[in-house]
Amino acid sequence: xxxxxxxxxxxxxxxxxxxxxxxxxxxxxxxxxxxxxxxxxxxxxxxxxxxxxxxxxxxxxxxxxxxxxxxxxxxxxxxxxxxxxxxxxxxxxxxxxxxxxxxxxxxxxxxxxxxxxxxxxxxxxxxxxxxxxxxxxxxxxxxxxxxxxxxxxxxxxxxxxxxxxxxxxxxxxxxxxxxxxxxxxxxxxxxxxxxxxxxxxxxxxxxxxxxxxxxxxxxxxxxxxxxxxxxxxxxxxxxxxxxxxxxxxxxxxxxxxxxxxxxxxxxxxxxxxxxxxxxxxxxxxxxxxxxxxxxxxxxxxxxxxxxxxxxxxxxxxxxxxxxxxxxxxxxxxxxxxxxxxxxxxxxxxxxxxxxxxxxxxxxxxxxxxxxxxxxxxxxxxxxxxxxxxxxxxxxxxxxxxxxxxxxxxxxxxxxxxxxxxxxxxxxxxxxxxxxxxxxxxxxxxxxxxxxxxxxxxxxxxxxxxxxxxxxxxxxxxxxxxxxxxxxxxxxxxxxxxxxxxxxxxx
Numbered sequence: 001x002x003x004x005x006x007x008x009x010x011x012x013x014x015x016x017x018x019x020x021x022x023x024x025x026x027x028x029x030x031x032x033x034x035x036x037x038x039x040x041x042x043x044x045x046x047x048x049x050x051x052x053x054x055x056x057x058x059x060x061x062x063x064x065x066x067x068x069x070x071x072x073x074x075x076x077x078x079x080x081x082x083x084x085x086x087x088x089x090x091x092x093x094x095x096x097x098x099x100x101x102x103x104x105x106x107x108x109x110x111x112x113x114x115x116x117x118x119x120x121x122x123x124x125x126x127x128x129x130x131x132x133x134x135x136x137x138x139x140x141x142x143x144x145x146x147x148x149x150x151x152x153x154x155x156x157x158x159x160x161x162x163x164x165x166x167x168x169x170x171x172x173x174x175x176x177x178x179x180x181x182x183x184x185x186x187x188x189x190x191x192x193x194x195x196x197x198x199x200x201x202x203x204x205x206x207x208x209x210x211x212x213x214x215x216x217x218x219x220x221x222x223x224x225x226x227x228x229x230x231x232x233x234x235x236x237x238x239x240x241x242x243x244x245x246x247x248x249x250x251x252x253x254x255x256x257x258x259x260x261x262x263x264x265x266x267x268x269x270x271x272x273x274x275x276x277x278x279x280x281x282x283x284x285x286x287x288x289x290x291x292x293x294x295x296x297x298x299x300x301x302x303x304x305x306x307x308x309x310x311x312x313x314x315x316x317x318x319x320x321x322x323x324x325x326x327x328x329x330x331x332x333x334x335x336x337x338x339x340x341x342x343x344x345x346x347x348x349x350x351x352x353x354x355x356x357x358x359x360x361x362x363x364x365x366x367x368x369x370x371x372x373x374x375x376x377x378x379x380x381x382x383x384x385x386x387x388x389x390x391x392x393x394x395x396x397x398x399x400x401x402x403x404x405x406x407x408x409x410x411x412x413x414x415x416x417x418x419x420x421x422x423x424x425x426x427x428x429x430x431x432x433x434x435x436x437x438x439x440x441x442x443x444x445x446x447x448x449x450x451x452x453x454x455x456x457x458x459x460x461x462x463x464x465x466x467x468x469x470x471x472x473x474x475x476x477x478x479x480x481x482x483x484x485x486x487x488x489x490x491x492x493x494x495x496x497x498x499x500x501x502x503x504x505x506x
Contacts, residue, residue, distance in 0.1 A: 014145050014146065014148075020113075020116070020117060020120070021421075022419060022420045022421060023113040023420055024113075024375065024421035024422070024423060025113070025117050028066055029174075029175050029176075029177040029179075029181050029182055030181060030375055031171070031173060031174045031175075032068065032171065032174035032176060032177075032182075033181060033182060033183050033186050033374060033375075034114075034421070035114050035117070035171060036058060036070070036072070036186055036187070037110075037371070038110035038111050038113065039058075039070075039072040039114065039167055040056060040058070040072065040187070040190060040199070041110070041371050042110065042111055043056050043072065043074035043076055044190075044194060044197065044371075046074070046077055046165075047074060047075065048218060048221065050076065050077040051218060051221075052076055052077070053196055053198075053213065053216070054074060054075065054076070054197050054198070054199075055075045055198045055199075056073070056075075056197065056198070056200075057071070057072070057073045057074075057199075057200050057202075058070075058071070058072050058183070058187065058199070058200065058201045058202070059071040059201075059202040060176055060201070060202065060203060060204050062176070062204040063170060064172075066172060066173055066174060067122065067170060067171070067172045068170070068171055068174050068176065069168070069169070069170050070167075070168070070169055070170075070171060071168050072166070072167045073164065073165070073166040073167075074164050074165055075163065076164050076165060077132065077163060077164075078132035078133075078162075078163050078164055079130045079132055079165060080132045080133070080135075081135075081139075081157070084130060084137065084139065084152065085141060085149075085150030085151075085152050086150065087111060087112075088111050088112060088114075088128060088141050088150070088167075089115050089126075089141045089142065089143050089149075089150025089151065090112055090143070090148060090149060090150050091112050091113070091116075091143075091148050110422075114126070114169065114171075115141055115143055115169075116143055116145075117171060118142075118169045118170060118171050119143060121171055121172030121173050121174075122170045122171065122172045124170050125140040125141055125142040125153065126140070126141050126142070127139075127140050127141075127168040127169065128140075128141055128165065128166070128167055128168075130164070131160055131161075131163040131165075132163065133163075134160065135160065136158050136160035136162050137155065137156070138155070139153065139154055139156070140152070140153045141153075176204050178203075180374070181375060184201060185372075185374065187199055187201050187209070188324070189365055189372035189374075190372055191211035191320065192321060192324055192365065192407070193320070193365075193367045193371070193372065193407075193409060194219075194312075194370050195214040195215040195312075195316045196213050196215045196217060196218055196219060196316075197211070197213055198210075198211070198213045199211050211324070214320050214323045215316055215319060219310045219311075219312070219316070220310045220313075221310065222309055222310040222413075223305075223308045225258050225305065225308045225345075225413075226255070226256050226258045227240070227257060227258065227344065228257070228258050228259060228301070228304050228339045228344075228345055229257050229259065229260060229264075229296045229299075229301060230297070230301055230339045231339045232293055234286065234289045234293050235289075237284075238284060238286060238289045240252070240257070240281075241256075241282065241284040242281065242284070244256050244281040246281060247280060248277065248278050248279070248280070248281070249275075249276075249277045249278070249279050249280070249281050249283075250262075250265045250277040253268075258304070258305065259301055259302045259304070259305075265277060268292070268295055268299075271295050271298070272291055275288050275292070303336065303337060303338075304337045304338070304345035305337075308345060308413070309337060309345060309346070309347045309411045309412070310369075310370075311334060311349050311409060311411045312349060312367075312409050314349075317332045317351050317407065318330060318332055318351075321351060321405070325356070325358055326356050326357030326358075327353035327354055327355060327356040327358050327405070328354055328355030328358075328449075329353070329354050329355060329356075329445075329446055329449040329450075330351060330352075330353045330354075331351065331352050331353075331442045331443070331444070331445025331446050331449075332349070332351045332445075333350050333351070333438045333439075333441035334347075334438075335347060335349065335437060335438045335441075338430060338431075338434055340412070340416065340430065344413055344414050345413060346410060346412035346413075346415075346431065346434075347410075347411045348408065348409070348410055348411075348431075348434040348435055348437075348438045349408070349411075349438060350406070350407060350409075350439045350442045351405075351442055352405070352406055352442040352443050352445070353404070353405040353407070354396070354402065354404055354405075354446050354450070356403075358403040358404065358405055359403060360405070361399070361401065361403065361404065362399025362400050362402065362404050362406075363404070363405045363406070364377070364382065364386050364399070364405075364408075365405060365406065365407040365408070366380055366382040366383065366408055366425070367407070367410070368409070368411075368412075368415045368417070368422070368425060369409075369410070370409060370411075371422075373422075373423050373424065374423065375421070375423040375424075376418065376419070376421065377424070379424040380418070380423075380424035381426060381427040381428070381431060381432055381435060382408045382410075382425060382435055384427060384432075385432060385435045385436045385439065386399065386406050386408070386439060387399060388436075389436070389439055389440065391404075391443070393447075394444065394446060394450075395447050395450040395451055396443075396446070396447075406439060406442075408435055408439065410425055410431070410435070416431070462500055463496060463500035466496050467493070467496060470489055470492050470493060470496070471489070473492060474486075474488040474489035474492055
């Protein structure tokens with residue numbers, strides 16, 4: 001009886017209330033950066049989905065001991081009153097988790113998690129102003145933890161041509177830090193990975209830091225697609241079949257999976273004569289799903305479509321890193337799309353920047369779908385791969401010794417994070433190799449530059465060595481040949497220049 005009395009059900013909001021560290025709310029600096037991350041990524045996703053060049057404003061004001069007022073405003077499409085509560089006050093509610101499309105957010109937890117943290121640390125709701133289709137709504141939002149339902153109060157509606165969203169909230173147990181894990185660094189990296197973004201931060205001391213967009217063009221809009229057959233597991237196939245609206249299994253395969261043609265169905269029929277491809281998909285059994293998945297791996301498939309993902313892009317990375325870091329040399333590599341387990345497409349791009357305006361030693365910039373990852377550094381596959389690279393092969397002394405920045409961005413319809421905090425990427429098989437290949441490809445560009453620079457330096461040393469003897473040689477030859485020394489000197493200098501060039505500054 002005691003066991004039955006103690007057995008209770010809990011909402012997901014109650015779970016995260018007791019395990020807020022899983023959402024990134026652990027440590028004062030990290031908690032504030034997590035809040036900025038969640039709001040900024042939501043704004044970016046909303047603007048891009050509606051073809052709006054994003055303008056985002058972030059304001060931080062210290063209002064007490066370890067207590068800050070946070071304002072985040074954007075020029076996006078805004079939210080209707082019917083969705084405000086679900087978007088900002090209900091865990092696991094949103095437009096992202098169920099869609100097979102690349103987005104920064106994935107679970108529908110982030111913004112609601114911020115509302116939760118505001119209530120837990122200050123007891124105050126989040127104030128929201130949103131403009132949507134000529135209507136402006138102002139309200140206060142909090143969460144009913146027992147039911148995981150939003151509580152909306154003080155609703156005021158009016159006509160307005162304002163569009164976008166303004167979130168104002170107070171958070172306790174947070175801290176603003178100008179270091180590598182703080183809100184300022186997060187915004188700097190957001191500007192690097194999103195050169196189409198214009199973003200500003202008003203710091204608690206009143207300073208305004210702005211990053212203007214370097215590209216007046218939105219990134220390619222990712223498309224929602226069915227999963228790719230490669231990497232599909234048996235349970236994935238069973239779920240796809242049982243939820244399909246197609247009348248036949250053969251139609252389910254060609255409709256609910258990408259890169260699946262009628263010819264591929266014909267090949268499967270020849271390989272699996274015991275499976276009836278005319279049955280309704282809902283009748284597919286586990287053993288049949290297993291046979292299908294095994295057969296998928298024996299077929300040749302077209303690679304995932306390249307237009308389903310939206311990487312930063314070589315040109316955009318070059319422009320943003322050049323503008324913000326001003327390196328001596330910058331090399332960018334973009335790998336072709338690949339497939340993870342479950343038919344999830346992903347793409348890796350990397351950049352290696354060296355020297356010039358770079359003052360830090362071995363900075364690793366990690367991104368997932370163009371969103372910065374600042375925390376859980378050691379647990380991330382990007383960090384592990386970058387540190388394992390033999391940098392001496394690329395004429396570099398290593399991450400700890402050179403003015404070097406390594407940037408890696410993983411684009412995917414579903415990024416394999418190590419936890420709900422979305423700050424580290426799991427070392428998935430295949431993904432690790434792609435990250436390594438991308439970094440090495442970018443590093444080769446830097447290697448070539450350094451090699452040419454060293455070669456030019458050696459030539460210049462030889463040139464200067466010969467030039468040291470021009471004066472004496474021209475005088476001696478003038479005496480022996482009874483010719484004008486200045487003419488001989490000019491001739492010798494011309495020979496040296498033809499052999500070694502006009503010098504580094506020629």
